[in-house]
Amino acid sequence: MTSDSTTPDLDVTRVMTASPEQIWAAWIDPAAIARWWGPDGFTSTVRELDVREGGRFDVVMQGPDGSTFENLYLFDDVEAGKRVSYVHQGSPEHGLAPSRSVVSIEEVDALSQTLVTLRSFYASESDRKKHLVDFQAAAGAHQLLERLEAVAVRGAGAVPATPEGP
Template identity: 70%
Template sequence: MTNDPVAPDLEVTRVMAASPTRIWSAWTDPAAIARWWGPDGFTSTVRELDLRAGGRFDVVMRGPDGAEYANVYVFGETEAGSRIAYVHQGSPEHGLGPSRSVVVLEEVAGAVPRTRVTLRSFYGSPADRRRHLEDFQAAAGASQLLERLERVAAEG
């Protein structure tokens, strides 16, 4: 679990048919991330990926309409196979300030490898929260992102 003092603005959980190791691998391989990062209909190009505290994740997402969305994230605490924390550096062109997210991977006991993946996001202001959740449909996008992550991780 997280040590966050406040409730997240967004929390999405999915139990995936893949081991924590496979899910972690999908996070650490730029070619894999390009296949799952973003909501349905988006493609992504990873320009930089350094999954360690202080490392950067620089990615360009392309929407179904061809619009491009450059995003830069800086990783905070990372724990291989169980936790990734990062700060999105914001998007002035879309009126968004920095936001923080935490991804927690928890193995689910059973005969078949499964992992509970929880994504929690914290926005910097009520205006950012509204923009993410209402204008950009962040909850639906996060759910789709986790579905896509599961497909890539299950492929191995």
């Protein structure tokens, strides 16, 4: 990773008005994750979602301009309702090496507030720049967590408020 492996290159948190159970339900339901995965303006088609150690998440994201981005994530550490760690397999067409992300889900209080933290570790300084500057990963991560909260609050199986909304 770009510095030492314990210091994330991207560290984004959000206190959500959803319980850990609601957030986890939005993580493990393919229809739900399709509504929140990615930054604003993107849609996602989930081809496979198996959230467990050794499981896979195969998703195609489509940008507002119609560009498609195929993504494959391999789960390497999963603690249901508390943590999910995965390795994005990289993107040769965009010159990105594999990167690792860890999402933690921690109950804040009994009022159904939950702290969700997303930390990503990139393979090199060049990859860090591509993610954070060229692809604006920090802004995208904030939007992703906002969308996750919206889906979790409505319920994983709920229908989106608008055809393009979470």
